[in-house]
Each structure stands twice: as structure tokens, then as C-alpha cells.
Amino acid sequence: MKFFATAVVMLMLSFSAAFSQQKFELGGQVFSSESKPLAGINVRLENSSAGGVTDKTGRFTLGFFPEGDYHITVSAVGFETQKVNVTLKSDTSLKIILLPAVVTLAEVSIHGDYHNYRRSGDSRAVEIVTDEFLRKNLSGSLMKTLDRLPGVSSMSIGSGQSKPVIRGMSFNQVIVAENGVKHESQQWGADHGIEVDQFAVERVEVIKGPASLMYGSDAIAGVIDLKQSFVPEPGETGGDITLSGQTNNMQAAASLGFYTRKNQWWAKARFTAIDYADYQIPADSVEYYSYYFRLKDRKLRNTAGEEKNGNIALGYISGKFNSTLFVNNTFSESGFFANAHGLEIRNSQIDYDRSNRDTDLPMQQVNHLKMHWKNSWQQTGFTHRLDIAWQHNNRKEFSEAVEHGYMPKPSDSLERKFVKQTWSLAYAVQNRESAAVKLSAGVNAEHQHNISEGWGFILPSYKRNTAGVFLLGETKPSEKWLVLAGLRMDAGSVIIEDYFDWFLSPVDENDTNRIFKQRAFANSPDFSHLSGSAGFVYKSGSMVLKTNLGNSFRLPLAKELASDGVNYHMYRFEKGNPQLKPETAWQLDAGIEINRLRWAAEVSPFIAWFPSYIYLNPTSAYYEGLQIFNYTQTEVMRAGGEFHLHYTILRELKIGAIGEYVWSQQMSGEKKGFGLPFSPPASLLLNLSCQPVTKGVMSDTWISVDFKMVSAQNNIVPPEKKTPGYNLLNVGAGSTLKAGKQSLEINLRITNLLNRRYLDHTGFYRLIEVPDPGRGFQISLRMPFNINSQKP
Amino acid sequence: MKKFFPIFFLLIIIVLFVSCGKEEKDDVYPEIKMDCCGGFPLNCDTIERGTTFTFVARFTDNEELGAFSLDVHHNFDHHTHSTDPLPCEFGPVKDPLNPFRLIKEYQIPSGLTSHLAEVEISIPADADPGDYHMMVRLTDKTGWQTLKGISFKVK
Known part of the structure; x- marks a missing residue:
């Protein structure tokens, strides 16, 4: 340090000696x-x-x-x-x-960037992720890529699918939105990933807290909003080619992006194809209930898959009126581990080991089509926004036709098919930026239609209508204070259809007459909820303090209200509850951030109270040979938080630490004293990164080492199992090579360098004690190209 | 500003405090034992059709047993496997005509931590012979469930 200062002084002296001019x-x-x-x-x-x-x-x-x-x-x-x-x-x-940008070129800096700028404008805990972060941390699936963020983890289904977990909550308690529109798929399923092209994501905003105010039902634990906000400059035409390869699952991915703009009209497109083989785990066999699945070449058979995505955006941009039409289609197909169907050990005549690249049964296929027309215009100082969207999610799950319980052998392998269509409309208006109190008000409405087919019943067909109105205010009483508050009213109804088994079963043990049993009863409950949020941000010098109190809600799902049948995947009898009320949560968030030139620190604790958490309670009783799980509502307390530290040792060398912890407990009901399922264990990530100043053809060079320590998770609830603690070492490096105007970005990553055998508590396969992927090398190349960059 | 810090630290203290208030809770799975007490049928056993046999197993739990269920179904297509590490020799794959099937739930008297289950099961004389599979499922009062799969033959 002293040496450094002396060197600077010497340098300055020598400069002033050399130049004597004014x-x-x-x-x-x-x-x-x-x-x-x-x-x-x-x-x-x-x-x-x-x-x-x-x-x-x-x-x-x-x-x-x-x-x-x-x-x-x-x-x-x-x-x-x-x-x-x-x-x-x-x-x-x-x-x-x-101006805020989407395509970022600068080095990753911890303090004082758009990240902090956006965060200090929100009283909740917010994380901002740039496209650069996404490229550097690129994993097999988007949520795995975001896993590194404090308070965010993922639920992996094999190597190519994952779903988000924010502070221990997932499924329908977290919203994944694209350009502000809620992504509507079958979020309730533990084995359902999100159907989004991760190469098309340009910026991610994560809200770790109640966000019903802006997003309506389901934003109880938070929102992951995936933004595609990049707009080309006038006269600019270009694109990029991204190629990536992974050794663990022999993944190959290619993504081609293209954009162009002529005056006020612009267009961009991206096509992505991904193909991966069965992934490798650091074990020769997996033991589940004293049975050993022997693995060929340590590969988890039938976990291969593929993805094909297309994204097109057409836009018109002028100072007063902006309009964009997004059309995205994603298709994915992936296999499930062959030796178990859900929780049951399964033998098969299929020769899974003949190829590790094909997908045999059981497997899933999902196609998601989304059209979103996004408009904003300014009129007499007011900003208006109008969003119209339509989504079509087509999910098929195939498994070998075998008889089960009273069900005879089905004629085909289509176990489940869900076609879900969602129409949404949102309008909002905001007053002048210069107003003393910035107000925005809006209305939105959504109609959903879900049709269930296939021989395996789990979810009845239903329609759902919801609508909401909100008012949001923001004011700065002084330079240091920002106060935000809002209210929202929602109402909705779920119209559930009857469902009868397609096969006969005995009425009950003593009455052997056979009938088509009714598994779901038509019902159309109405719901309404008033939610709100209030908070403030206090900024003084390099310090930011935040507090927010918010209330959020989630409408019960058709499955939770009406199912009365066997879940053959989890081998349980799920009994719905038509009496369910909306699940609500109150959450108090706080945050303290200090950003100095050499170091930055942040602590963000939270405490949440769920008066009516919807919980699938495993009982001790049986029905039709299977354990009965009842949907009930219990009181739940949750608390926890994250911390984040960074210190710049030298200009190029930085150390950092990210810690996260979540605690949850059921305060009432049969499982009083127990936690909640899928609670991530406490973890601490230590990072050492170096950005050497390179000259010549190389620039933006970085090397990063992540050492992640995860504690054991012993706070479990039936039917979970405890998972032991573990640690992981991940290494990454990258650089941009330049030849003339052409640049090539290279990123390398080694995940699980020590080839540790571990169970991720939030992973899907940990239920059957299958360890997570072993060591993997990954390389990704990105070549931007500029066909025409002439400015008019 | 000065008002803010107490709120902030109070929240951290609450977070730490609530996370320390651990309650005693049952997180032990019940157990199914068949290598004792004349457990029957064992993996790869053979049972004659037209007769009645007694399913025998010892169930134990640290706190209180819940209920159990038995599910007997044919395995002519070799789709299921026992939970025992030793595989049995299967007969050839065939289509079922009149397979034997049993799906039944049984209550365990309340308050027990150990229970010897004895269930009489009769296999009709006209049932298809061949490979069968029996799934034994046991819960404790808390809702923990243990499974045991047994492969046996009917001749």
C-alpha cells in the first residue's frame, strides 16, 4: 500500500518535471x-x-x-x-x-453502477443482472446461471432444466416474467423447468420480496423479470454468434442473434439450439432404498435433452411513441432418469445404454409460444403503457404404459398433457417525472384456460379470470429520502371442471361394484384480496438504508382446490381442499449498503409471516394403497437474509463473499414446529477475482474462483430427507480478443472442479438420492458482428 | 437516521432469535423389518395359488406408528423391482389374463412404537401364475413413510 502511494507520488513528480508548459x-x-x-x-x-x-x-x-x-x-x-x-x-x-444500457462493455464493477442506481430507487431487496453476468456464469439452464446471486437458488431437474428459488420459495410463489408479462406455464410441478431461451435474456431484475403490487397474484416471494430491452441505434445492423460446449453432459449450444434499425423501425431476432447428453455424476451407482442403480460410465441414464428457441421482436421507436411486438417460441424435450419414475424404482425393457444422447421414456416435451405487444406513449406529460399478451403452453409428459393400482395398462405413453392459454391485458399511466409525488395507476386483466389430458390425472381442466387495479406513489421529501407506497385490489375466480377416471375401480373395500371414480368436482370459487406495500430509501453519502413492508398474495391453484386423485409421479394420493383461501404473506425487509471506492458491504435481512400458507400435508393415512396428502393452510414464519462483501486488494484483484440463510417454521397445523419443503441450506460463497490489464489483442480479461460452502439441511419436513453439507469449487476465466474491428469473447468455466459428490437440497433428483453433476468444463465463444454501423 | 438503526438491528436480532428457538420434532422414518419374527414373504419366495398365506412384518418407529398398506400386483412385464439388492430370476414376459391384485389399507392401533403385522391373504386358484410384486408402505403418525418392495412368484 505504502509502496503503491510512493510510486504514485514519484510518478506525479516525474510528470511535473517533464512538462513545464501551462x-x-x-x-x-x-x-x-x-x-x-x-x-x-x-x-x-x-x-x-x-x-x-x-x-x-x-x-x-x-x-x-x-x-x-x-x-x-x-x-x-x-x-x-x-x-x-x-x-x-x-x-x-x-x-x-x-443512459442505462443493455449491452454492456465495461468491466464488472461492484460499486456504483446501474445495479446500485436501480436498487437505490426501490425500497425492496433488488438484484440486477446484466447480459455480461449471464455470459460469464452461463450454465445449462437460466436459473442455474442466476444461482450465484445472493438469496437466489435454483431447483435443477437434471442438467438442462431448472426453476427459480427466491429465499427458499419457488413454484407459484415466485413469478418469472418476460418484459413485465408473467410467464404462464405449469409452475406447480417440481419437475417442470421454465421455458425461456437464456441466450435471449439481456437483463434480469430480481425482486426478493412481496411484489403483488405490480405483478398481482403469485408474487409472494419475489419476481424474476427477464428483460429484452436492447434497441439498436439508427442505421445500425449487426448481431452475434454464440457457441458453447460443456463436457459433463456433452452439451452443444449455438445461438444466432441479429438486429437492424432503419430510422424509427427496428427488428431483432435470435435463434438458439441446444443439445445435451446424459450427465455424469461422481458415482458408479446410486443407492435408493437399498437398491443399487448401476450406472454406465457414471452417466445418469436418459437425462439427455434438447432445446430449440426462436425469438423475434419488431419495434417502432420515436420520442413520443414506442411499440414492440415480441414473438417467442421455445421448445424443449428432456428425459427423466430411467431407473425411477418419480419416486418409484422402475425396470424397463428399453435399452437405455445404447446411446446417451437420445431421450427415451420417461420424458417431457414442452412448447411455449408467447406474443406480447408492448406500447408506451407520452401525452401532455403523462406516460401511458399498454401491454397485450397471449401465451400458449403445451406440455406433454410421456412414460411407459404400465398398469397401476386399479388402472389397467394404458394404450399409449402419453401420461399427461396440459394445454394452457393465457390472455393478458395491462394498462398503466404515470404522471410527470418532475411532479412532487410521482403517481402511477393501472388496471390489468387476465384470462386463463387450462386443458388436461392423458391417462395420468393430476390437475383438472379449469378456467381462471383475474383482474386488478393499483395505485403507486413515490416522493422525495428531501435529497436523502425516497418514500414509496402503493395499494392494489384484485379479484378473481377459478372455474374447475369435473374429472372422472377413465377406468373402473371398486367403490370401496366393502363394495366391490366398479365405477368410474370422480377425481375432481366442478367448483367455481371467487377470491379477492387487497395488497399493499410501503417503504423508504435513505441515502447518505456512500450509505443506503432501506425498509419495506409489503403484503402479497397467491390465488389457490385448481390442483390445490380440487384434486382428489393419485399422483403417480410422487406415489401419493393428493386431496384438494375447496375451502382454501388465498395464500397471503406479510414481509418486512431491511437493507443496509455501504459503497466505498475500495470496498462495499450489504446486509439484507427479512422476516415474513404467512397467515395462510397453502401446504400439502402428508398424513399417516392411506387411500387406495397410497399415502394421503391433504392441502391445508397453516401459519408460517420465515426469516433470513443475505450479506455481500467486496474488497479491492489491488486495482485488479478483488475478494468477495456472499452469504445467505433462510429459516422457516410452521406455527400451526399438524406439522407445527417443522419447516417448509425445499428450504435451501445456509451457504457462503467466497470469491477471488482478478482482472489483469492486458494489452494488444486481449482486453476485458478476467479470472474468477468461487468457493462455495453449503451447510447440511436438517430442518426438513416429510417426505424430505436430510442432506449433508458440502463445498464446491468453480473456476472461470475469460477474455475478449480483438483483430481490427472484429472481437471474439471467450469464456471458460470449470464447475465442481474437485468432482465432489453432493446432494443439492433443492434439486429434483435428490428425492431419489441421485447426486448432482460432477466436474464439467465449459467453453463459450461469442462473436459480435456489425454489418452496418453508419449513423444517419 | 438515528431512528432507523434500532429497527434494523432489531430485525437482525429477531432473525437470529427465531432461528435459534428450535423445537423437538420427529424426523425419524418408521422401519419395516422382515428378517426377523418370521417375516413373510421374503424376496424371491414362491406362494401357491389357491392357498392363503400370512404377510408378516415387524413395524417400528421412534414415536408412534401410523398406518400401512399392501399393494400386490403382477410383474409379468418386469416393470417393478424389489427394494432388495438381490435380483430374483423372472419368468418370461407375458400378458396378464386374470392377474391377482390386492390394494388395501390397514390401521395400526394408536400409541404403538412397535407392531407385528399379520395379514391373511388368499390367492384365488384361477389367478395367473407368474412373477408378482408386493409393495409395503408404512407411515408413522407424523407422516414419514417407508417403502419396501418384495418380488415373489405365484405358481
């Missing part, structure tokens, strides 16, 4: 488009070693320079990089305005 001071201030000063922005003088980072007031000084022309680059993660040319004739103070 010098002028060059500095300035950086603001956001809303005229807020931006801290932590990198400012660099080209062809010179001068540079710096803006302070909390957005100010920077580059030093004293002789008269002449200078080029300054201003950059930060999440902002459009700006180049400023100045002719220095006297002391100059520049005023620079940075």
Missing part, C-alpha cells in the same frame, strides 16, 4: 438521465494512464493537462459507454449524462 484541470460530473449524480463510474482518458472513479456526488478529476484535444471514455456496468471529446484551453468541468 496545464489546465480536467474534471467533471456524471449524471443519470434523471439528473441524479452517479457514483462509481469509470472515467478514463484515452492514450494515457489517467483515470478515476466518480465519487458520491458524481464528480471526478482526471488531473492537469496541457492544451490540446482529449478523448474521455465514461463507462459503468449497465450504462451505455460514452466517449467525450474535449478541446482543453482552460480549466474544464464536463457534465456527462449516462
Whole structure:
């Protein structure tokens, strides 16, 4: 440190000795488009070693320079990089305005970037992820990629599918949205991933807390909003080719992106294809109930799969009116581990080992088509937004036809088919940015239609109508304070259809007459809920303090209300409860962030109270030979939080730590004293990263080592099993190579370097004690191309 | 500002406090024992049709047993496997004509931590002979469930 300071002083002395001519001071201030000063922005003088980072007031000084022309680059993660040319004739103070960007070029900086800027405008815990983070942490599936964020984990179904977990909550308690529209698939299933093209995601905003206010039902634990907000510059045409390969599951992925803009009209498209084989685990066999599944080449048979995605966006952009039509289609097919169907050990005549790339039974196929027309316009200072969307989710699950219980052998392998269509309409209006109290109000309505088919019953067909209105206010009583509050009213109804078995079973033990048993009863309950949120942000110097109290809700699912049948996947008898009320939660969030030049720290605890958590309670009773699970409502308390620390040892070398912990307990009902299923254990991630300054063809070089320590999870609830603790070592490195105007971005990653055998408590296969993937090497190449970048 | 810190620390303290308040809870699975007490049928046993046999197993739990169920179904297509590490020799794959089938639930008297289950099962004389599979499912009062799969032959 002392040496460093001395070196700087020496350097300055030698500079002043060499130049005796008159010098002028060059500095300035950086603001956001809303005229807020931006801290932590990198400012660099080209062809010179001068540079710096803006302070909390957005100010920077580059030093004293002789008269002449200078080029300054201003950059930060999440902002459009700006180049400023100045002719220095006297002391100059520049005023620079940075616009938020999607395609980020700058280095990953921990403090003071768009991340913090967005976060300090929200009283809840928010995480922002850029496309660069996504590329550097690219995994087999999107939620696995986001796994590294504090408070976010994933539920993996094999190597190519995953679903999000925010602070221990998943399924229908977390919303995945695309460009603000809730992604509607079959979120309730533990073996259902999200159907999104991870290469098409440009920015991710994660809200770790109640968010019903803006998103309506289901946003109890949080929202993962996947944004595609990149708009090309006028006259610009280009794209990128991304290729990636993984050794563990022999995955090959290719994604081709293209964009163009002519005046006010723009278009972009992306096509992605992914193919992967069975994944490898660090074990020769898996033991489940004293039975050993022997594995060929340590590969988990029939976990291969593929994905084909297409995304098109057409847009019109002018100052006053912006309109975009998004059309996305994703298709995925993936196999389930062959030796178990759900929880049951299964033998088969299928020769699974003939190829590790094909998908045999059991397997799933999902196609998701989404059309979203997004509009915003300005009129007399008011901003209006109108979103119209239609989604079509077609899910098929196939398994070998075998007789079960009283069910005879079905004629085909289509066990379940769900076709879900969702129409949504949302309108919101916001008053002037300059108003003392920024108000926005909106209405939205949604209609859903879900048709169930196949020989395995789990979910009755239903229709669902919901509508909501909200009012949201935001004010800054002083420079340091930001106060936010909102209210929302929702109403909805679920119209459930009858379901009868397609086969005969005895009426009961003593009455051997055979009937087609009714498994779901027509019912159309109505619901309504008033939710709200209030909070504040206090900013003083390098410190940000936040508090938020929010109430969120979730309408009961048709399955929870009406199912009365066997879940052949989990081998249990699930009994719905038509008396269920909406699940509600109150959550108090707090956050403290300190951002200094060399270090940053953040702690964000939360406490949540669920007066009516919907819980699938395993009872001790049996029906038709299977354990009865009842849907009940219990009181639940949850608490926990995350912390985040970063310290810059040297300019290129940084250390960091991310810790997360969630505690939950049922306060009433039969499982009083127990926790909740799928609760992630406490974890601590230590990171060492280095960004060496490279010259010549290489730039933006980085090396990162993650050591993750995960504790054992002993706070379990039936039918879970305890999982032991483990630690993992992941290594990543990358660089951008430049030849002329062409650049090539290379990222390398080694996951589970020590080839540890571990069970991820939130993983799908841990139920049958299948360990998570072993060591894997991954390489991804991204080549952006610019066909035409002429500015009009 | 000064008002804020107490709220913040109070929240952290609450988080730490509630997470320490651990309650005693039952997290032990019940057990099915058949290598004792004349357990029957064992893996790969043979039973004659037209006769009545007694299913015998010892059920134990640390706190209180719940209920159990028996599910006997044919395995002519070799789709299921016992939970025993030793595989049995199966007959050839065939289509069922009149397979024997039993799905039944049984209550265990309340308050027991150990119970010797004895269930009489008669196999009709006209049932298809061949490979069969019996699934024994046992719960405790808390809702933990243990499974045991047994392969046996009917001749």
C-alpha cells in the first residue's frame, strides 16, 4: 500500500518535471438521465494512464493537462459507454449524462453502477443482472446461471432444466416474467423447468420480496423479470454468434442473434439450439432404498435433452411513441432418469445404454409460444403503457404404459398433457417525472384456460379470470429520502371442471361394484384480496438504508382446490381442499449498503409471516394403497437474509463473499414446529477475482474462483430427507480478443472442479438420492458482428 | 437516521432469535423389518395359488406408528423391482389374463412404537401364475413413510 502511494507520488513528480508548459484541470460530473449524480463510474482518458472513479456526488478529476484535444471514455456496468471529446484551453468541468444500457462493455464493477442506481430507487431487496453476468456464469439452464446471486437458488431437474428459488420459495410463489408479462406455464410441478431461451435474456431484475403490487397474484416471494430491452441505434445492423460446449453432459449450444434499425423501425431476432447428453455424476451407482442403480460410465441414464428457441421482436421507436411486438417460441424435450419414475424404482425393457444422447421414456416435451405487444406513449406529460399478451403452453409428459393400482395398462405413453392459454391485458399511466409525488395507476386483466389430458390425472381442466387495479406513489421529501407506497385490489375466480377416471375401480373395500371414480368436482370459487406495500430509501453519502413492508398474495391453484386423485409421479394420493383461501404473506425487509471506492458491504435481512400458507400435508393415512396428502393452510414464519462483501486488494484483484440463510417454521397445523419443503441450506460463497490489464489483442480479461460452502439441511419436513453439507469449487476465466474491428469473447468455466459428490437440497433428483453433476468444463465463444454501423 | 438503526438491528436480532428457538420434532422414518419374527414373504419366495398365506412384518418407529398398506400386483412385464439388492430370476414376459391384485389399507392401533403385522391373504386358484410384486408402505403418525418392495412368484 505504502509502496503503491510512493510510486504514485514519484510518478506525479516525474510528470511535473517533464512538462513545464501551462496545464489546465480536467474534471467533471456524471449524471443519470434523471439528473441524479452517479457514483462509481469509470472515467478514463484515452492514450494515457489517467483515470478515476466518480465519487458520491458524481464528480471526478482526471488531473492537469496541457492544451490540446482529449478523448474521455465514461463507462459503468449497465450504462451505455460514452466517449467525450474535449478541446482543453482552460480549466474544464464536463457534465456527462449516462443512459442505462443493455449491452454492456465495461468491466464488472461492484460499486456504483446501474445495479446500485436501480436498487437505490426501490425500497425492496433488488438484484440486477446484466447480459455480461449471464455470459460469464452461463450454465445449462437460466436459473442455474442466476444461482450465484445472493438469496437466489435454483431447483435443477437434471442438467438442462431448472426453476427459480427466491429465499427458499419457488413454484407459484415466485413469478418469472418476460418484459413485465408473467410467464404462464405449469409452475406447480417440481419437475417442470421454465421455458425461456437464456441466450435471449439481456437483463434480469430480481425482486426478493412481496411484489403483488405490480405483478398481482403469485408474487409472494419475489419476481424474476427477464428483460429484452436492447434497441439498436439508427442505421445500425449487426448481431452475434454464440457457441458453447460443456463436457459433463456433452452439451452443444449455438445461438444466432441479429438486429437492424432503419430510422424509427427496428427488428431483432435470435435463434438458439441446444443439445445435451446424459450427465455424469461422481458415482458408479446410486443407492435408493437399498437398491443399487448401476450406472454406465457414471452417466445418469436418459437425462439427455434438447432445446430449440426462436425469438423475434419488431419495434417502432420515436420520442413520443414506442411499440414492440415480441414473438417467442421455445421448445424443449428432456428425459427423466430411467431407473425411477418419480419416486418409484422402475425396470424397463428399453435399452437405455445404447446411446446417451437420445431421450427415451420417461420424458417431457414442452412448447411455449408467447406474443406480447408492448406500447408506451407520452401525452401532455403523462406516460401511458399498454401491454397485450397471449401465451400458449403445451406440455406433454410421456412414460411407459404400465398398469397401476386399479388402472389397467394404458394404450399409449402419453401420461399427461396440459394445454394452457393465457390472455393478458395491462394498462398503466404515470404522471410527470418532475411532479412532487410521482403517481402511477393501472388496471390489468387476465384470462386463463387450462386443458388436461392423458391417462395420468393430476390437475383438472379449469378456467381462471383475474383482474386488478393499483395505485403507486413515490416522493422525495428531501435529497436523502425516497418514500414509496402503493395499494392494489384484485379479484378473481377459478372455474374447475369435473374429472372422472377413465377406468373402473371398486367403490370401496366393502363394495366391490366398479365405477368410474370422480377425481375432481366442478367448483367455481371467487377470491379477492387487497395488497399493499410501503417503504423508504435513505441515502447518505456512500450509505443506503432501506425498509419495506409489503403484503402479497397467491390465488389457490385448481390442483390445490380440487384434486382428489393419485399422483403417480410422487406415489401419493393428493386431496384438494375447496375451502382454501388465498395464500397471503406479510414481509418486512431491511437493507443496509455501504459503497466505498475500495470496498462495499450489504446486509439484507427479512422476516415474513404467512397467515395462510397453502401446504400439502402428508398424513399417516392411506387411500387406495397410497399415502394421503391433504392441502391445508397453516401459519408460517420465515426469516433470513443475505450479506455481500467486496474488497479491492489491488486495482485488479478483488475478494468477495456472499452469504445467505433462510429459516422457516410452521406455527400451526399438524406439522407445527417443522419447516417448509425445499428450504435451501445456509451457504457462503467466497470469491477471488482478478482482472489483469492486458494489452494488444486481449482486453476485458478476467479470472474468477468461487468457493462455495453449503451447510447440511436438517430442518426438513416429510417426505424430505436430510442432506449433508458440502463445498464446491468453480473456476472461470475469460477474455475478449480483438483483430481490427472484429472481437471474439471467450469464456471458460470449470464447475465442481474437485468432482465432489453432493446432494443439492433443492434439486429434483435428490428425492431419489441421485447426486448432482460432477466436474464439467465449459467453453463459450461469442462473436459480435456489425454489418452496418453508419449513423444517419 | 438515528431512528432507523434500532429497527434494523432489531430485525437482525429477531432473525437470529427465531432461528435459534428450535423445537423437538420427529424426523425419524418408521422401519419395516422382515428378517426377523418370521417375516413373510421374503424376496424371491414362491406362494401357491389357491392357498392363503400370512404377510408378516415387524413395524417400528421412534414415536408412534401410523398406518400401512399392501399393494400386490403382477410383474409379468418386469416393470417393478424389489427394494432388495438381490435380483430374483423372472419368468418370461407375458400378458396378464386374470392377474391377482390386492390394494388395501390397514390401521395400526394408536400409541404403538412397535407392531407385528399379520395379514391373511388368499390367492384365488384361477389367478395367473407368474412373477408378482408386493409393495409395503408404512407411515408413522407424523407422516414419514417407508417403502419396501418384495418380488415373489405365484405358481
